[in-house]
Amino acid sequence: MNWGFVIANAITLACIYGTLAIGLSITWSSLGLINMAYGFIFALSGYGAWLAAQHVSANGFIVMAAGILTGAAGGLLVCALAFIPIHDKPNFTVRGMIATLAVSLVGNQALLWYFGPRAKSLPQLFGASQTSIFGVVMTADKIGAVVSSVVLLSAVLLWMRSSRRGLEIRAMMMNPHAASIVGIGVRRTGFYVMALTGGLAGLASVLLSQTYYVGPFSGITPMVKGLSVALCGGLGSVFGAVIAAALLGINEAMTSVVFGGQYVLITQFALIILILLIRPRGIAGILDKAREA
Amino acid sequence: MTATWKNPISAFDPEKPVEEVVTNDYLSPQSQWDAVRAYNVPTYEVGRLRYYHKWGGHGARLWSRLRYWPTRRRVLDISGEYNAKTLRRQKTIEDKRPIWWVLALLALAIVPFFIPENQQNALLTAGAVFGIYAAINLCWMLIIGTAGIYSLATYAVVGAAAYGTAYLSIHLGLPWWAMPLIGSIIGLVFGVIIAIPATRLEGFYYALLTLGLVELCRVYVLQSREFGSATGGLFGADSYIPQAWPQHDQLMLGYYAGLALMILALFLFRFVNGKRLGRVLRMAPEKREAFAEATGVNYRAARIQVFLISSLALGFIGGFYSTHFRGAAPNLFSFDTMLLSLSMLVIGGLGRSEGAVLGTLIVVFIDRVLVDWGPMRFVLIGTLMLLVVLFLRGGLFGIKEQFRAWRDKKKSENRSSRAEKGGEMLPEEATETPNKDIIYFRRFDKMQRDFLKKLITPELIEEHRKRPLGQHSEALERVLTYFRRQPLNDKYAITVIEPFKSYRIVALSGSRGVAPRLVEDKTYGTPDEAYHALFMRRVQDLLES
Incomplete structure (x- = not known):
């Protein structure tokens, strides 16, 4: 067993799942919406990137941009269908979750109907070169995935810290009711947030498609993993999601080395359940300050 | 507007012609008074009171004595009274739902004899699937609706029981009648395991966690060699349907067995939701738990009890599933199965048994009978689900209630918009004027x-x-x-x-x-x-x- 290889793999996966988890986390904390259509956005942006690679250019930058833009468009679609009509209605949290599930059902089946069940593969975005870092052989796509997700995530977090729109989103995360009182438009912010998180899903989709394929249902497993990372880190906390992603990445690496690959999910869920039993609102979630749905 | 007015003073001077002027038609000043005083709120025939048909004669006491075992419930809730005008005795059926249930179940019981010959296979298979899914959904409705636990791990329990009993049947030769019983034990064990986090976790954290559990089961079954990763499922279990029978008889037996399972689940729903546990839990709805706790209602224990009872029943259904289909397949754990099942609950209306059954009927019909539509049928189901969630508060069975609420709202809006009623003064001004x-x-x-x-x-x-x-x-x-x-x-x-x-x-x-x-x-x-x-x-x- 090559330790370096496993750790590099785990870091790559942790970066990708962290991206997904942060998207879910921001959506939940600012809008109060559990976006179960995230898997659909993921698959949709995969197809968007694939179409761009087929018809426009196989240039890595263009393919990635196409994926992110399709993801943002998918986020806007979900927002218009599942957030805008019911966000002020009674029982929004349950209805929002069911509405996003319905969007996901319709969307995934529409993808299946339009593109067919055969999986598509994206071109290699970062080339096929290999480098050796500290004696560990890293392929270009892994380095590219880590670097691009870290760069884009930090850009998003910086934007959220320093811009006017980011301030609005953070205000919504702290207290949506008070934010709407001081004049932050809930619907407008909803569109920003969903476009942003959709873009993150698009990024994760393009990066993950370097190892896996693009298919109509390829988004379900990453969404479940992203959800568990977000859950473990505490819904609504970006910092917690980062810690949880790192923890689960390490767990994945350790389990594959010690027990074998098929036990990864079992230990992962055991770990998540353990963490949640100790801290019911996740690692960084504070019990009293959590969003009241 | 072309009436003419003749000047009456013209008569004083008969030499000249009568003076005539074109003027308005006569308009009575009373017309304005009538228009203002008119009651212009739209009214409906029966108004706010509900209409009940009155049946003649005595007999209300007899109906109230008719109870069914093992509860002390009445078959029909009938009240008797004297008509205030005619002073004749009359009866009112307060709750007609039992009648609808009996009619619907009778229809389901006789419908196989009216299916055209060429569609019999498809429809009877779909009917059996409907019975099983309706039973699962009723148990799930107990967990989501009655207990208020957002568990998405229903199919994890069902699938675990199905896989476990199929495995035991294939390798140890478990007979078919023992499979639901063993299945319920497996279900209970799984229920206990899943219920542990439910004691600490709140609503959505729990939902997401159970979603992960189902995914875990799916991946495990797909990878495990004992559970048929190579054959795409575990098949060859003992079945209650004799292989020697002709195919039509096999299908009929499967259909009626599924129906019987659904009726058992309906009774379970009634006995949990309609009796002590259901009462206790209705006392502690979401966000009012603290109040319930303060009044001495131990809602946590009640929730866990309901959860364990439903898990037991789900395990039973899982065992039945594997004897019915002679095995189990990994798509029991798939995200889509969970989604379809949730759509059944949502379309019918969360929290009511009739909603679960009707939703299952609709979705299974679309899914199993309109097979030619391909993926479009899922799009149809998803669209239905989306529309129901966006526009209805309680699913299809909540439409009546929602319509009544909307009508009352419109009525009161109209009543308050008649501002002229208060005259030409604002209400505050009117009270201040001496x-x-x-x-x-x-x-x-x-x-x-x-x-x-x-x-x-x-x-x-x-x-x-x-x-x-x-x-x-x-x-x-x-x-x-x-x-x-x-x-x-x-x-x-x-x-x-x-x-x-x-x-x-x-x-x-x-x-x-x-x-x-x-x-x-x-x-x-x-x-x-x-x-x-x-x-x-x-x-x-x-x-x-």
């Missing part, structure tokens, strides 16, 4: 002005222009009388600048010693012109008021 006559005077004045506005027509103005003074038609006379009766301040008058040559319109000040003020620069050459101009100003003021 002289209440003013309120009634203003209300009357407004009605009068509204009526006079209807009288102002080109004919009337033309009549005044021709003869500002003298005998007028009835309508013009009414208008002029109203104008003359106005209070003095700001009343228009005519001042003579130079007799027979120049006249102007002024407005009186209304107080002694204060001169009138000019209202316009125009001068008029004759008194008649000035009279008419003054009339036009007043008409304009009236129409603007």
Whole structure:
């Protein structure tokens, strides 16, 4: 067993799942919406990137941009269908979750109907070169995935810290009711947030498609993993999601080395359940300050 | 508008022809009063009270004695009373749902005999699937609706029981009748494991966690060699359907077995939701748990009890599933199965058994019978689900209630929008005014002005222009009388600048010693012109008021 290889793999996966988890986390904390259509956005942006690679250019930058833009468009679609009509209605949290599930059902089946069940593969975005870092052989796509997700995530977090729109989103995360009182438009912010998180899903989709394929249902497993990372880190906390992603990445690496690959999910869920039993609102979630749905 | 008015004074001078003027049709002042006093809230035949058909005769006591074992429930909730007018005895069925249930179940029981020959296979298979899914959904409804635990791990329990019993049946030769029983034990064990986090986790954290658990089961089954990763499922378990029978009989047996399973699940739902546990949990709805706890309701224990009972039942259904299909397949754990099942619950309406059954019927019909549609049928199901979530509060069975609420809202909106009812004064102003006559005077004045506005027509103005003074038609006379009766301040008058040559319109000040003020620069050459101009100003003021 090559330790370096496993750790590099785990870091790559942790970066990708962290991206997904942060998207879910921001959506939940600012809008109060559990976006179960995230898997659909993921698959949709995969197809968007694939179409761009087929018809426009196989240039890595263009393919990635196409994926992110399709993801943002998918986020806007979900927002218009599942957030805008019911966000002020009674029982929004349950209805929002069911509405996003319905969007996901319709969307995934529409993808299946339009593109067919055969999986598509994206071109290699970062080339096929290999480098050796500290004696560990890293392929270009892994380095590219880590670097691009870290760069884009930090850009998003910086934007959220320093811009006017980011301030609005953070205000919504702290207290949506008070934010709407001081004049932050809930619907407008909803569109920003969903476009942003959709873009993150698009990024994760393009990066993950370097190892896996693009298919109509390829988004379900990453969404479940992203959800568990977000859950473990505490819904609504970006910092917690980062810690949880790192923890689960390490767990994945350790389990594959010690027990074998098929036990990864079992230990992962055991770990998540353990963490949640100790801290019911996740690692960084504070019990009293959590969003009241 | 083309009535003619004959000047009655013309009779004094019979030599001349009778003077005739084109004027308005007669409009009764009563019409305005009637319009204002009309009750213009839309009303419905039965109104706010619910309509119950009254059955004649005695017998309400007999119905109330008729209970069914093992509960003390009545078969039908019938109340008896005397009719207040005729003093005859009459009965009212308070709750007709048992009748609908019996009719629907009878229809399901006899429908296989009316299926056309060529569709029998598809429809009977779909019917059996409907029975099993309805049973699963009823148990899930107990967890989500009654216990209020957002568990998405239902299919993890069902699938675990199905896989476990299929495995035992294949390797240890477990007979078919033991499979649901063993399955319920497996279900209970799984239920206990899944229930542990539910004691600490709140709503959505738990939902997401259970979603992960289902995914874990799916991946495990897909990878494990013992559970048939190579064959795409675990098949070859013992079945209650004899292989030797002709295919039609096998299908019929499967259909009725599924129906029986659904009826068992319905009874379970009734006994959990409609009895003590259900009562306790209705006391502690979401966000009111603290109050329930303070009043001494141990809702946590009740939730866990309901969860464990449902898990037991789900395990039973899982065992039945594997004897019915002679095995289990990994798509039991797939995200889509969970989604479809959730759509069944949502379409019918969360929290009610009839919702679970109807939703299952609709979705299974679309899914299993309209197979030719391909992926479009899932799009149809998803669209239905989306529409129900966006527009309905309680699914299809909540439509009636929601419509009534909407109708009541509209009624009260209409009632409050009739602001004229309060007169020409704001409510605060009206309570502050010492002289209440003013309120009634203003209300009357407004009605009068509204009526006079209807009288102002080109004919009337033309009549005044021709003869500002003298005998007028009835309508013009009414208008002029109203104008003359106005209070003095700001009343228009005519001042003579130079007799027979120049006249102007002024407005009186209304107080002694204060001169009138000019209202316009125009001068008029004759008194008649000035009279008419003054009339036009007043008409304009009236129409603007």
